[in-house]
Amino acid sequence: MIRIEGLTILLESFHLKDLNIYIEEGEFHFLLGPTGVGKTLILESIMGLHKPKKGNIWIGEKEVQGLPPEQREISYVPQDLALFPHLKLKENILYGIKAKNLDLQNYEEYVQALIQVMKIGHLLERYPANLSGGEKKRVALLRALAPKPKLLLLDEPLSGLDPSIKAEIQQLLKTLHASFYPTVLCVTHDFEDAYLLGDGITIFIDGRVEQVGKKEDVFLKPKSKKVAQFLGLKNLYRAKILRKEEPSQRLILGVNGLQFSVPKSLYQDKIEVGSEIDLFIRPEEVMIIREGKPVKDSLKRNIFEGEILDITDRGRYHVVYFQTKIGKIPFEISIPNYTFRNLYLSIGKMVKVALREESLWMMT
Amino acid sequence: MVGAAVGLFVFYFGLLASLLFFTSGKGLLEALVHPNTLFSIRLSLIAATMATFLAVLIGLPSAYALSRFEFMGKRILDTFLEIPIIMSPIALGASFLIFFNTPIGELIQTKGIFFVFEVPGIILAQFASIAGLATRLMKSSLDEISPRYEAVARSLGSSPWQAFYRITLPLSFKGLLASVILSWAKAVGEFGATVTLAGAMPGKTETMPIAIFTALSSANIEKAIVLILILVFLGLGTLYAVRLTGKKYRYD
Numbered sequence: 001m002i003r004i005e006g007l008t009i010l011l012e013s014f015h016l017k018d019l020n021i022y023i024e025e026g027e028f029h030f031l032l033g034p035t036g037v038g039k040t041l042i043l044e045s046i047m048g049l050h051k052p053k054k055g056n057i058w059i060g061e062k063e064v065q066g067l068p069p070e071q072r073e074i075s076y077v078p079q080d081l082a083l084f085p086h087l088k089l090k091e092n093i094l095y096g097i098k099a100k101n102l103d104l105q106n107y108e109e110y111v112q113a114l115i116q117v118m119k120i121g122h123l124l125e126r127y128p129a130n131l132s133g134g135e136k137k138r139v140a141l142l143r144a145l146a147p148k149p150k151l152l153l154l155d156e157p158l159s160g161l162d163p164s165i166k167a168e169i170q171q172l173l174k175t176l177h178a179s180f181y182p183t184v185l186c187v188t189h190d191f192e193d194a195y196l197l198g199d200g201i202t203i204f205i206d207g208r209v210e211q212v213g214k215k216e217d218v219f220l221k222p223k224s225k226k227v228a229q230f231l232g233l234k235n236l237y238r239a240k241i242l243r244k245e246e247p248s249q250r251l252i253l254g255v256n257g258l259q260f261s262v263p264k265s266l267y268q269d270k271i272e273v274g275s276e277i278d279l280f281i282r283p284e285e286v287m288i289i290r291e292g293k294p295v296k297d298s299l300k301r302n303i304f305e306g307e308i309l310d311i312t313d314r315g316r317y318h319v320v321y322f323q324t325k326i327g328k329i330p331f332e333i334s335i336p337n338y339t340f341r342n343l344y345l346s347i348g349k350m351v352k353v354a355l356r357e358e359s360l361w362m363m364t
Numbered sequence: 365m366v367g368a369a370v371g372l373f374v375f376y377f378g379l380l381a382s383l384l385f386f387t388s389g390k391g392l393l394e395a396l397v398h399p400n401t402l403f404s405i406r407l408s409l410i411a412a413t414m415a416t417f418l419a420v421l422i423g424l425p426s427a428y429a430l431s432r433f434e435f436m437g438k439r440i441l442d443t444f445l446e447i448p449i450i451m452s453p454i455a456l457g458a459s460f461l462i463f464f465n466t467p468i469g470e471l472i473q474t475k476g477i478f479f480v481f482e483v484p485g486i487i488l489a490q491f492a493s494i495a496g497l498a499t500r501l502m503k504s505s506l507d508e509i510s511p512r513y514e515a516v517a518r519s520l521g522s523s524p525w526q527a528f529y530r531i532t533l534p535l536s537f538k539g540l541l542a543s544v545i546l547s548w549a550k551a552v553g554e555f556g557a558t559v560t561l562a563g564a565m566p567g568k569t570e571t572m573p574i575a576i577f578t579a580l581s582s583a584n585i586e587k588a589i590v591l592i593l594i595l596v597f598l599g600l601g602t603l604y605a606v607r608l609t610g611k612k613y614r615y616d
Binding site for chain 2: 069072100
């Protein structure tokens with residue numbers, strides 16, 4: 001277990017107060033936040049290159065805050081990789097083992113296994129220049145993992161890559177993690193990467209942690225509007241609690257005259273009639289009802305009629321822009337292509353949509 | 365525009381060619397093997413090398429600090445490094461003379477080393493005029509090497525010193541070497557500060573540039589020309605050496 005507690009950095013350009021991150025052993029943890037919020041500085045503080053104003057770091061039961069970087073057993077892969085250009089790949093890879101005066105024999109088998117997973121065995125005698133972007137990334141990861149660090153820090157490992165290389169590196173990171181279980185803290189601004197690779201996610205916006213959780217929870221149940229907006233979530237509405245329906249344990253919410261019916265159990269905080277909350281539904285969870293088809297019970301309570309304003313083709317799916325007749329509330333609806341073809345939609349057509357009520361999410 | 369460049373070339377080349385107008389090979393050779401000439405050549409090379417050594421000894425850590433760290437007064441320090449570059453050399457030498465007449469200066473001279481009109485004075489004057497430049501040049505060589513390399517080396521278990529000599533030093537070596545060569549060349553050619561602080565005593569403190577000056581004032585044209593030519597060839601050699609170091613390493 002890695003614990004980073006109360007990390008506080010106060011610089012002219014950057015304020016961070018009481019950042020806590022907890023990472024289980026073998027977890028692939030993401031620190032997710034918008035670009036330009038000092039994520040690199042956070043990594044440097046964890047490594048010990050930057051002295052934070054305040055904060056403690058424990059690796060297991062050992063406190064490492066007072067130690068210099070070379071004694072922390074925290075490896076680091078910067079965004080620019082920083083492969084040593086004057087050293088052969090083999091020397092790059094073994095740098096950590098040699099610098100720490102470790103017995104190479106004890107690591108031989110492990111390093112060989114890493115080389116095999118990374119598929120760079122044929123490159124070992126070469127210098128980093130003229131390697132492909134993907135190859136460089138492999139070497140940098142290998143170099144960081146070779147001395148068996150207690151924590152591996154990755155700085156935006158997937159940004160700025162060509163789509164094909166990106167897919168390759170994603171796959172590689174997955175394989176790597178599945179084969180060797182390193183404990184990883186990865187900073188990124190890309191939610192998709194975090195979702196694909198991560199176990200746990202710490203979302204960090206404007207110098208503070210907004211949400212910590214398993215990736216699915218963060219994705220489906222953002223805790224605040226800030227998180228929802230950062231994640232690029234569509235269909236976010238300011239709703240007023242109109243009344244409670246006691247027998248059915250439901251809340252009736254109003255958005256510009258349109259009424260939503262939501263099970264009370266979805267809302268954790270204290271409910272006050274008349275107060276305002278944020279209501280959110282993922283574009284994949286809005287269904288367009290096919291005429292003549294029976295509708296499931298869970299969909300029946302929130303059916304709205306409206307018009308299709310626009311349709312865009314996104315390759316694997318279509319996005320339909322829909323507006324309700326009552327209240328003129330816009331919805332973004334994403335529909336897989338095979339479903340889209342059966343719906344015969346066109347711009348200007350009047351249709352009915354249904355919301356799956358478990359997919360509605362409320363937050364203050 | 366090319367014409368202007370060619371004109372400039374003709375201008376300099378003609379200037380150097382004119383040196384040969386007054387001379388015979390025999391006269392030049394005689395001037396060259398004269399003990400005082402040989403002495404100034406040797407003195408110049410030794411003093412400049414010592415001054416450069418000192419400038420690197422102090423300049424390299426300073427350059428590293430300026431390149432890598434933020435600290436109080438960094439800006440002021442950085443500006444001060446330019447003082448010997450913009451200050452008239454004679455003013456620099458005169459400042460030293462005045463300094464060695466203050467109580468502290470006198471104490472240094474009586475309890476330590478004599479500088480005024482002595483060889484250590486030459487080294488000190490040359491050191492003063494190149495240390496700022498050397499630091500500046502070395503700093504820009506170090507600036508070219510991303511601190512990220514050291515960050516990674518540190519995370520992999522290197523101490524700050526190991527990270528420097530295993531990573532940053534080899535990576536910046538060519539730039540550092542070029543800085544050293546240029547500083548050395550400037551030290552060899554230093555005149556104003558040296559002559560003011562160390563004087564112009566033949567066979568004692570007379571470096572090559574100073575010897576040119578004294579040769580001219582005693583109308584010894586051949587000696588002046590020999591020394592000028594040696595300085596020119598040293599200069600060209602230096603430029604060539606720097607050009608060689610400028611060639612980018614290809615690590616493949």
